[in-house]
Amino acid sequence: MAISNVAKAKSAHVNMMTDTILNNMEPQGLRIIMRSLLAAHPEITGTLEAETTRYIHDAALPAIAARTSAANGSSPSLGQLQNDLRTVRCMLGCGLVLQSLSLLATLVSQACNLALQSTADDSSDLDRMLAATDGDVVQTMTAIEKTLFTAAGSRKLTEEERASIMQLYQALLDALSKCKASEKEYPFERAVIVTASLLNEQMPVFEPSKALLLQNSDRKQAKETFVLNGRTLPRIFSGLWQLSSPAWGSAPTSKIIAQFSSHVASGFTAFDMADHYGDAEILVGKFLSSYPSRSAIFAATKYCVFHPMKITREAVQNNITERCRRLQVEQIDLLQFHWQFYNDPGYLDAIRFITQDKRVAALGLCNFDTEHMEKTLQQGVKIHSNQVQFSLIDSRPTVRMGKVCETHDVKLLTYGTLCGGFLSEKWLDQPEPSLYDEAVTPSQRKYYGVIRAWGDWTLFQELLRTLKSIATKHSVDVSNVATRWVLDFPYVGAVIVGARMGISEHTNENLASFGWRLDEEDQAAIDSVLGKSRRLEMFEAMGDCGGEYR
Numbered sequence: 378m379a380i381s382n383v384a385k386a387k388s389a390h391v392n393m394m395t396d397t398i399l400n401n402m403e404p405q406g407l408r409i410i411m412r413s414l415l416a417a418h419p420e421i422t423g424t425l426e427a428e429t430t431r432y433i434h435d436a437a438l439p440a441i442a443a444r445t446s447a448a449n450g451s452s453p454s455l456g457q458l459q460n461d462l463r464t465v466r467c468m469l470g471c472g473l474v475l476q477s478l479s480l481l482a483t484l485v486s487q488a489c490n491l492a493l494q495s496t497a498d499d500s501s502d503l504d505r506m507l508a509a510t511d512g513d514v515v516q517t518m519t520a521i522e523k524t525l526f527t528a529a530g531s532r533k534l535t536e537e538e539r540a541s542i543m544q545l546y547q548a549l550l551d552a553l554s555k556c557k558a559s560e561k562e563y564p565f566e567r568a569v570i571v572t573a574s575l576l577n578e579q580m581p582v583f584e585p586s587k588a589l590l591l592q593n594s595d596r597k598q599a600k601e602t603f604v605l606n607g608r609t610l611p612r613i614f615s616g617l618w619q620l621s622s623p624a625w626g627s628a629p630t631s632k633i634i635a636q637f638s639s640h641v642a643s644g645f646t647a648f649d650m651a652d653h654y655g656d657a658e659i660l661v662g663k664f665l666s667s668y669p670s671r672s673a674i675f676a677a678t679k680y681c682v683f684h685p686m687k688i689t690r691e692a693v694q695n696n697i698t699e700r701c702r703r704l705q706v707e708q709i710d711l712l713q714f715h716w717q718f719y720n721d722p723g724y725l726d727a728i729r730f731i732t733q734d735k736r737v738a739a740l741g742l743c744n745f746d747t748e749h750m751e752k753t754l755q756q757g758v759k760i761h762s763n764q765v766q767f768s769l770i771d772s773r774p775t776v777r778m779g780k781v782c783e784t785h786d787v788k789l790l791t792y793g794t795l796c797g798g799f800l801s802e803k804w805l806d807q808p809e810p811s812l813y814d815e816a817v818t819p820s821q822r823k824y825y826g827v828i829r830a831w832g833d834w835t836l837f838q839e840l841l842r843t844l845k846s847i848a849t850k851h852s853v854d855v856s857n858v859a860t861r862w863v864l865d866f867p868y869v870g871a872v873i874v875g876a877r878m879g880i881s882e883h884t885n886e887n888l889a890s891f892g893w894r895l896d897e898e899d900q901a902a903i904d905s906v907l908g909k910s911r912r913l914e915m916f917e918a919m920g921d922c923g924g925e926y927r
């Protein structure tokens with residue numbers, strides 16, 4: 378048996394028996410073990426990043442270069458490109474964002490060539506790889522954007538940064554020309570637009586998809602609505618956090634836009650996004666600009682301040698300008714403001730500047746607790762909404778927030794209501810998930826922690842069984858009961874249901890959350906399970922709404 382030796386852990390030597398494990402363990406097993414190691418010893422994260430950086434420079438990149446020169450101009454295989462994409466992701470993971478751009482540019486060119494040469498009837502693996510590359514460029518640009526934040530708002534790209542991004546942009550434009558010449562669908566629409574946006578170049582214009590035009594005419598009104606700033610809105614919003622990372626899966630733009638269209642056709646006309654949700658604003662902007670009735674769609678976005686900054690009118694105006702530019706609108710329907718540091722009262726200035734800007738139709742808050750929402754209200758500001766986590770598992774808004782919302786007519790827009798999909802039939806009678814399973818989404822990783830804070834998997838299964846019997850009684854699904862429970866609170870405006878656009882579709886199922894209510898018997902059955910949980914302790918442990926982020 379291998380005996381771990383902490384004293385020797387810093388040396389390059391790995392004990393022979395340990396080496397046997399490393400040589401023989403299948404990759405998935407190694408991943409699980411690595412994650413456990415990092416969870417148990419977070420202090421080794423820096424070492425992992427440094428060693429990954431070293432491996433990329435010393436082994437991975439030279440191997441790609443050697444393969445390219447040996448190939449003598451012939452195209453790499455799909456498997457080789459998939460491998461290169463994994464290297465790009467590892468570079469992103471250890472902070473080599475700018476350094477990854479050259480490889481990403483080569484990858485874009487080679488993947489495009491492969492797609493143009495492909496004659497295969499079944500090209501689904503290639504299509505998946507192209508969509509993944511598209512999504513990864515979006516993530517890369519988002520990562521670069523984050524590095525531009527400063528205490529004064531944001532800075533411009535340096536010459537060196539601009540040149541590196543330009544190289545990728547040029548590869549994307551070359552691929553676009555080739556696809557146009559061959560009359561093939563361009564697979565990097567999201568990538569080229571988001572890259573142009575970061576470079577402040579004119580964004581290429583793409584024709585709206587046929588699916589969009591076809592489904593425009595038969596838009597239904599949602600069966601349940603509420604009024605926010607004079608707008609009648611569906612009580613379910615479509616959440617677009619899921620577009621911010623390829624970890625939820627990547628789909629081609631045409632599929633994403635087609636799914637926006639089917640949401641709108643079903644009456645789900647409101648979308649929730651943020652300044653840091655990848656290219657969500659840009660995609661909604663593209664959809665809005667080609668949709669005949671702009672006023673039929675409600676675009677809620679966010680201005681999130683996660684880093685210490687000195688609030689000035691100019692910085693606030695710049696952020697609003699950027700939101701308008703990306704959404705292609707003159708006025709933002711709802712701007713939800715997130716402020717990380719309550720000990721800095723700068724948020725009150727920011728909110729004043731937002732309300733004085735005519736380009737914001739309505740102000741909302743995001744993850745504000747009751748105390749700071751009240752402080753804002755005391756300034757005489759009209760707050761239309763606060764976006765908070767609210768579900769059968771996390772009912773903290775019922776403790777303090779709800780009452781203040783009712784008094785001041787602030788509507789809650791709730792997330793986590795389906796716990797990333799755990800509150801659904803799919804998880805009924807299922808064993809506890811392995812968080813390291815590739816199918817588990819970032820959203821589920823987040824809410825699994827919340828489920829653990831609330832109770833345990835056995836109690837969660839008891840809740841699902843209870844929801845299932847209520848669902849059967851009302852001829853709906855488990856998810857509809859979970860959504861309904863939140864919708865039945867009078868201060869809830871809408872539940873935001875996360876949508877993996879182009880990857881999975883639940884539009885029809887979610888319609889069944891409308892038009893009925895839980896009766897006393899249902900409430901009592903749910904309460905008897907919730908009574909066994911730590912729901913009340915959660916308020917103390919996590920703090921009021923948004924406390925988990927601070």
Ligand SMILES: NC(=O)c1ccc[n+]([C@@H]2O[C@H](COP(=O)([O-])OP(=O)(O)OC[C@H]3O[C@@H](n4cnc5c(N)ncnc54)[C@H](OP(=O)(O)O)[C@@H]3O)[C@@H](O)[C@H]2O)c1
Pocket residue numbers: 615616617618619649650743744764765791792793794795796797798799801802820854856857873874875876877881882883886887
């Ligand atoms: N302000 C914040 O801090 C914050 C934080 C998180 C989220 N949000 C917002 O809230 C949105 C919601 O995201 P979330 O992460 O909280 O996820 P969520 O809404 O709790 O869960 C979304 C997942 O539930 C599954 N689902 C949806 N409808 C279903 C149905 N009828 N039956 C079965 N499964 C269904 C889908 O999973 P599959 O795709 O796997 O089928 C979907 O991806 C985000 O997009 C974002 O807009 C805000």
